[in-house]
Amino acid sequence: MAVNVNKLDIRVEGDPMTVTVENETVFCSFLTRESGQTIGSSESNAVAYCTQNTTNAPNARRFPDGSILTKHFASGDGYVQITGLINRSIYVVPNDGGGQYDIKAPVGVKCTGYDSFMNLVEPNVGRFCIRCCKKAVSDKCPRGRSEAGCESIIQGTYS
Numbered sequence: 001m002a003v004n005v006n007k008l009d010i011r012v013e014g015d016p017m018t019v020t021v022e023n024e025t026v027f028c029s030f031l032t033r034e035s036g037q038t039i040g041s042s043e044s045n046a047v048a049y050c051t052q053n054t055t056n057a058p059n060a061r062r063f064p065d066g067s068i069l070t071k072h073f074a075s076g077d078g079y080v081q082i083t084g085l086i087n088r089s090i091y092v093v094p095n096d097g098g099g100q101y102d103i104k105a106p107v108g109v110k111c112t113g114y115d116s117f118m119n120l121v122e123p124n125v126g127r128f129c130i131r132c133c134k135k136a137v138s139d140k141c142p143r144g145r146s147e148a149g150c151e152s153i154i155q156g157t158y159s
Contacts, residue, residue: 125149
């Protein structure tokens with residue numbers, strides 16, 4: 001029986017697999033493990049990147065300098081979110097149509113203090129968004145609609 005090693009998801013002990021959204025200055029997002037990888041191809045092995053070190057996201061990497069252009073925090077009944085713009089010329093593949101990370105992919109990921117989350121990164125239009133939800137409002141974190149994009153799924157400020 002042949003094994004296609006290109007399909008194996010390689011995880012390393014201590015991989016940053018937890019994000020947090022605390023406020024406009026302390027938040028995280030999943031991104032590709034390495035520069036040059038597309039969002040879609042990293043949906044099984046992405047890692048957490050944060051604005052700064054935080055105990056709520058152990059081992060998370062730091063966002064590359066200058067990669068976050070704008071960020072806007074919002075919260076509501078049972079959820080928190082960050083919406084904003086990314087620098088398409090730093091770390092991401094500029095023409096990548098993007099994709100979604102959530103509680104199903106990569107396997108084992110989570111948002112501290114919340115039951116579910118959704119995190120879209122759209123390099124081709126320079127947008128990102130993440131929303132973490134409590135179980136009671138899980139409808140505010142709808143998975144399976146990533147094609148609709150950040151602006152449609154997670155209403156917020158993208159400027």
